[in-house]
Amino acid sequence: MSGDTAEIVxxxxxxxxxKRSEVVDFARFLLSQLDEHRWDAxxxxxxxxxxxEEFLKASAREGDELLDLSKL
Numbered sequence: 870m871s872g873d874t875a876e877i878v879x880x881x882x883x884x885x886x887x888k889r890s891e892v893v894d895f896a897r898f899l900l901s902q903l904d905e906h907r908w909d910a911x912x913x914x915x916x917x918x919x920x921x922e923e924f925l926k927a928s929a930r931e932g933d934e935l936l937d938l939s940k941l
Contacts, residue, residue, distance in 0.1 A: 870878075881889050 877892075881892055884892065
């Protein structure tokens, strides 16, 4: 366990239960922000993705077919 992790555990154990829950909520919020920034970086990347482009084209071609309820 890193020193920072040990310090967080020590601080949390000193807090009342309701405050510990707030710390957990805040930590989850921080994690969600990391994920959001990661997705933003992926989406804004201008690098070409030939396999994705081909998949999108194939999906669009399949989407042109009428829905056949007997195939569901």
